[in-house]
Amino acid sequence: MQVSQLIGSWYDSHKRSLPWRENPEPYRIWLSEIILQQTRVNQGMPYYTRFTERFPTLRELADASLDAVLLAWEGLGYYNRAHNLHRAAQTIRDEHQGIFPSDYSSIRALPGIGDYTAAAIASLAFNLPYAAVDGNVYRVLSRILGIPDPVDTSSGKKTFQNAANSLLDRQLPGRHNQAMIELGALVCLPKNPQCSSCPVQHCCWAFKEGITRELPTKNKKSRIRNRYFHYLAIWQDHNLYIKQRNAKDIWPMLYELPLIETPHPAELETLMLSREWQTLFHGTKVTLLNTSRSYLHKLSHQHIHARFYKIKVEPDYTLEEYRAVPADEFNRYAFPKLILSYFNTMKQ
Ligand code: SF4
Structure with missing residues (x-):
């Protein structure tokens, strides 16, 4: 045969x-x-x-x-x-x-x-x-x-x-x-x-x-790119600010939280001095409620190192291009798995 x-x-x-x-x-x-x-x-x-x-x-x-x-x-x-x-x-x-x-x-x-x-x-x-x-x-x-x-x-x-x-x-x-x-x-x-x-x-x-x-053999090992994501979970009363990604990057058209990406690991103090932080908060008063553990999310050619900062803002705060969504409506939006993992910790 x-x-x-x-x-x-x-x-x-x-x-x-x-x-x-x-x-x-x-x-x-x-x-x-x-x-x-x-x-x-x-x-x-x-x-x-x-x-x-x-x-x-x-x-x-x-x-x-x-x-x-x-x-x-x-x-x-x-x-x-x-x-x-x-x-x-x-x-x-x-x-x-x-x-x-x-x-x-x-x-x-x-x-x-x-x-x-x-x-x-x-x-x-x-x-x-x-x-x-x-x-x-x-x-x-x-x-x-x-x-x-x-x-x-x-x-x-x-x-x-x-x-x-x-x-x-x-x-x-x-x-x-x-x-x-x-x-x-x-x-x-x-x-x-x-x-x-x-x-x-x-x-x-x-x-x-x-x-x-x-067997089989491979010629080259794929190179992994490390990226450092700092998500800001901005809460205003019971609403969280989210936005649809449109960049030509990973997770196009999925929803996410305001994000600051840095080329290396960075602490909150460094983030607070960044241009992105100023654009997000433009001098408004913010209260840091907690900082998440560090997450490692592996994609085929990228390793995403992420941390989530839970932040409270005052009622008069606004953030253009974002929508403020209550937690019981999160399931109407598609989020990357990394953000869903963070949401899951909020339920515990
Ligand atoms: S085809 Fe694969 S499983 Fe079958 S004998 Fe060869 S090596 Fe073993």
Whole structure:
């Protein structure tokens, strides 16, 4: 039996029961693929359920406001995915008569869809012969075939795509792609591959050579940028000042508290001397009620070091471009997870 047949048969008897597999219509497959980008199945599942309940059809997603989509996405991170999801739904509504496109190039042209996602949707929803290569598949291919090329270089990516194409089961491409991904997710794990229960152990190059943990390889380690966020939780009576982010930065269009960012760690005394502080308070009287613990929020290429300062202002204070919102209305706005964590401490 060929490798693809072995993995396909293993998949038939070991695959997890997942809702988008039970109901494999293009809209739901696309939703699951976008939600699961850089997200584990367990973490993404509640969001898939939430989206299919709030937006049961592509048309309802396209007609929803961006705020409603971001609120449904709240806490999942990588918010550009939610922006693109919304834009893609509108593109399908406006340019494809509301019907999910069924050819690879039209799928690939939608916002937020790269090579992997286009191949996954084309094969899973339309049985088109495209090999989908994600992180799981890089790992499985590199180990079975002994490919030493780094997965983070363009030549390495080409090598892996060619290998995936040649292994693809062209009769059942959707099942094949899911089988490869499932094998990587359940058996061929990054640090602790379960080779004794692997259907292709007897023909796996890395297993034979005893170097499973050395593959796949990467060329460079990603550089982490440290950022220092000082959030000012400005309370006026029972209202808190918030504003929608619009910068081309992390968390676009989500809501946040007034923020002072510094290039290095900074104490309150330093913040109080900053131009941003003067702009926020323009000499008005403020009372510091408390200072939070330090938070570390890790994104793929950034580490956010944050602290929250709870501040009380007088009734005559105003802050342009911000809205003052009572605590029982916070759930109408989508906030980054970091700020939600802080809000949670206020309830304790
Ligand atoms: S034998 Fe081990 S290393 Fe090879 S594919 Fe299977 S789980 Fe991965």
